[in-house]
Amino acid sequence: MDKPKIVVLGAGLGGTIAAYEINAAAKARAEVMMVSDSETYSFVPSNPWVAVRWREPEAIQVHLPPIFAKKKIGFTAVGAKRLHASEKRLELNDGTSINYDYLVISTGPDLAFDEIEGLGPHGGHTVSICQTAHASAAAEAFDHFVENPGPIVVGAVQGASCYGPAYEFALILDTELRRRKIRDKVPMTFVTAEPYIGHLGLDGVGDTKSLLESEMRERHIKWITNARVAKVDAGVMHVEEIAEVGAVARTHDLPFSFSMMLPAFRGVPAVRDIAGLTNPRGFILVDKHQRNPAFPEIFALGVCVAIPPTGPTPVPVGVPKTGFMIESMVTAIAANLTMILDGKEPTAEATWNAVCLADFGDGGVAFVAQPQIPPRNVNWAASGTWVHLAKIGFEKYFLRKVRKGESEPFYEKLALHVMGIRKLRM
Numbered sequence: 001m002d003k004p005k006i007v008v009l010g011a012g013l014g015g016t017i018a019a020y021e022i023n024a025a026a027k028a029r030a031e032v033m034m035v036s037d038s039e040t041y042s043f044v045p046s047n048p049w050v051a052v053r054w055r056e057p058e059a060i061q062v063h064l065p066p067i068f069a070k071k072k073i074g075f076t077a078v079g080a081k082r083l084h085a086s087e088k089r090l091e092l093n094d095g096t097s098i099n100y101d102y103l104v105i106s107t108g109p110d111l112a113f114d115e116i117e118g119l120g121p122h123g124g125h126t127v128s129i130c131q132t133a134h135a136s137a138a139a140e141a142f143d144h145f146v147e148n149p150g151p152i153v154v155g156a157v158q159g160a161s162c163y164g165p166a167y168e169f170a171l172i173l174d175t176e177l178r179r180r181k182i183r184d185k186v187p188m189t190f191v192t193a194e195p196y197i198g199h200l201g202l203d204g205v206g207d208t209k210s211l212l213e214s215e216m217r218e219r220h221i222k223w224i225t226n227a228r229v230a231k232v233d234a235g236v237m238h239v240e241e242i243a244e245v246g247a248v249a250r251t252h253d254l255p256f257s258f259s260m261m262l263p264a265f266r267g268v269p270a271v272r273d274i275a276g277l278t279n280p281r282g283f284i285l286v287d288k289h290q291r292n293p294a295f296p297e298i299f300a301l302g303v304c305v306a307i308p309p310t311g312p313t314p315v316p317v318g319v320p321k322t323g324f325m326i327e328s329m330v331t332a333i334a335a336n337l338t339m340i341l342d343g344k345e346p347t348a349e350a351t352w353n354a355v356c357l358a359d360f361g362d363g364g365v366a367f368v369a370q371p372q373i374p375p376r377n378v379n380w381a382a383s384g385t386w387v388h389l390a391k392i393g394f395e396k397y398f399l400r401k402v403r404k405g406e407s408e409p410f411y412e413k414l415a416l417h418v419m420g421i422r423k424l425r426m
Contacts, residue, residue, distance in 0.1 A: 003031045004101035006337060007090060009080055009270075011036035011064060013044060014302035014326040015106030021334040021407035022104065023073050029341050035090060035098065037079030039065055041402055042132040045323065046395050048169045048359070050135035051127070051260070052176045053143075057136050060395070062402045071405045080107075080270040085277055085295045102340070104333055105284050105300040109265035110272075116157055118232030119261060125232045126259040129169055141258060149182050150257030153237050155191035157229045159264030161318025162303075163192065163200045164358050166262050167212060167365075174219045175361030189254055190216060190223040191239055191261070193315040197223055201320045203310045203374055205354070205367040206381030212365065215383070224252060226314045229261065237261075242314040265318065267304060279306045289346045290333050299336070301329035310373060324355040325372050328423040330407065335424065349425040359391040366390065 006026065008019045011034055023032040041062040049055040068075040079093040083103075090098045111130050113120025121128045127138035154170040156163050170190050177183040194200070197216065198208035216223060226249075230238040236255055243249040266272070267282020276294025278284055283306035285292055290305075292298040303326075307319045328350035336346030354372035358365045364387030370378035401407070 003029065004341070005031045005033065005099070006102045006104065007098060007100040008032070008034050008104045008106060009083075009090065010105065010107035010302075010304070011038070011041055012106060012108045012302065013323060014330055015104070016041050016064070016402055017327060017407045018104055018106055018301060018330045018333060019068070019073050020071065020405050021330055022337055023071055024407065025334040025338045026341060030101075030337075031074065033074030033098065034064075034068060034076070035080055035092070036064070036075070036077050037093075039063060039077045043395060043399055043402075044130075044132070045165075045391075047129040047132055047135040048165060048172050050132060051129050051138040051142060051169065052172055053139050054172075054176075054361075057132050060399065061132065062399065067403065067405045082269075083271050083274065083277075085274055085298065088297065101297065102337060103298045105271060105298065105304055106302050107268045107271065107304045109303045110268045110282070112159070112264040112266050115159075115264060116229050116231060118234075119157065119229065119263060125234050126237075126261045128263075129165060129260060130262065138260060145258040146177075146180060146182065148257070149177075149185040151187045151189070151255050153189050153191055153254050153256040153259040154261070155189075155227070156193060156262040157264060158193045158227075159316045159318060160193060160262045161201055161265055162262055162320050163194060164320065164322075164356060166190070166192065166260075168358050168360065169260055170221060171215060171219065171360035174221065188219075188221045190221055191227045191229070191237070191254070192223070192225055193227055193313075193317050194225055195313045195315075195317070196225055199313075199317065201310070201317050202354075202369065202372060205356075205369045206379050208365065208367060208381045211381055211383050215360065215363075215365070227252075228315050232259075232261075244314055246314060264316075265303060271304070281306075283307075288349050289336050290329050290350060291336065291346065299333045301333060302326045305329070307373070319373070322354045322356050322372065324423075325350075325352050327408075328352055331423040334407075351422055351425055353422070357387055357391045357394060359388050362388060364388050364391060 019034045043060040046060040082091045128134035156166045198212040226242045228240045239252040240248045241250045272282035284300035303321045332348040332350035335348035352371045354369040363385045365383045367381035
């Protein structure tokens with residue numbers, strides 16, 4: 001009798017770990033295969049460092065095929081063209097198809113730069129740190145910028161759902177410019193769709209509002225909240241500041257010599273516009289077991305999952321899917337697939353707890369939200385130089401996990417247990 005086939009679509013932060021954990025949990029009772037569009041894993045949280053040359057791209061990347069081969073997990077980097085959910089079939093970019101019994105979607109997002117005229121690195125006027133290749137190109141732009149410094153605009157546009165990296169990059173830029181002794185030549189403005197600084201798409205965590213406002217005041221970074229970017233011309237960003245009632249309160253024409261704006265996300269084309277599977281933005285609909293209600297053989301995790309906003313805001317603000325939250329989804333899916341292989345109904349639920357480290361180069365802000373979406377049992381934030389050191393340590397630790405083909409070593413599980421941070425609801 002053939003073993004059931006479990007296909008993981010997307011080898012990013014969540015998908016790579018998911019393939020490892022599902023393979024270990026299945027214990028050879030299922031065939032596990034990874035479908036990616038690249039043979040290279042990139043540790044995306046380090047992209048802000050790449051953009052100022054604190055890291056070379058190769059230092060945060062892992063070549064995956066040998067690791068998957070060693071773990072006896074199938075692997076292809078051909079990439080997916082289209083999911084045919086009703087047929088349990090994944091069409092690949094080379095014209096071939098893979099049939100599956102269970103599918104785990106972990107594609108990450110499609111970057112919607114095209115929704116704002118002039119936005120983004122491909123034919124636009126702003127750089128990006130969303131992908132490591134983008135960050136590497138941003139480093140080249142930054143090299144040119146420091147030769148002739150001028151104003152900087154950093155932030156996140158309307159509909160964005162990932163705000164931490166925008167704050168990180170703004171404050172890392174400040175740190176790097178001060179080290180180069182040219183900070184006095186660079187006016188900086190932070191532009192965000194959030195209703196207030198430190199909202200983060202989560203209605204704040206602990207005192208992130210005061211912590212981040214204080215950091216930006218001390219570093220002479222001005223900000224505009226409730227901001228809608230109308231368009232971006234070469235060297236000028238046109239921003240509308242929106243009032244509570246939705247009307248334009250004022251407009252800003254912000255000159256810049258260097259700008260990084262995080263875009264809105266949407267589902268990737270391979271899974272977009274499938275009735276019952278996705279919402280209008282192309283994000284995957286899941287129940288409390290990370291399972292799609294219309295196609296129960298499909299699970300999803302990470303940025304591609306549909307999560308409603310925490311509440312109404314004058315400008316659309318999405319909810320982030322943070323690293324530990326994604327890892328909790330991974331563990332829930334691995335547990336649920338194991339139950340299914342045992343002939344049982346899935347019962348595991350991810351906690352969606354958030355543990356985040358936002359590095360500023362010479363300090364940072366850390367926060368814990370249990371669960372990530374309010375109301376919460378734990379709502380804590382703190383700052384200090386220790387955050388920068390912790391982020392470096394986490395980078396090295398996570399890359400080691402990927403290189404070894406591990407999901408959660410016993411000592412990580414023990415440490416999280418001691419801190420009272422769990423991946424599954426008890």
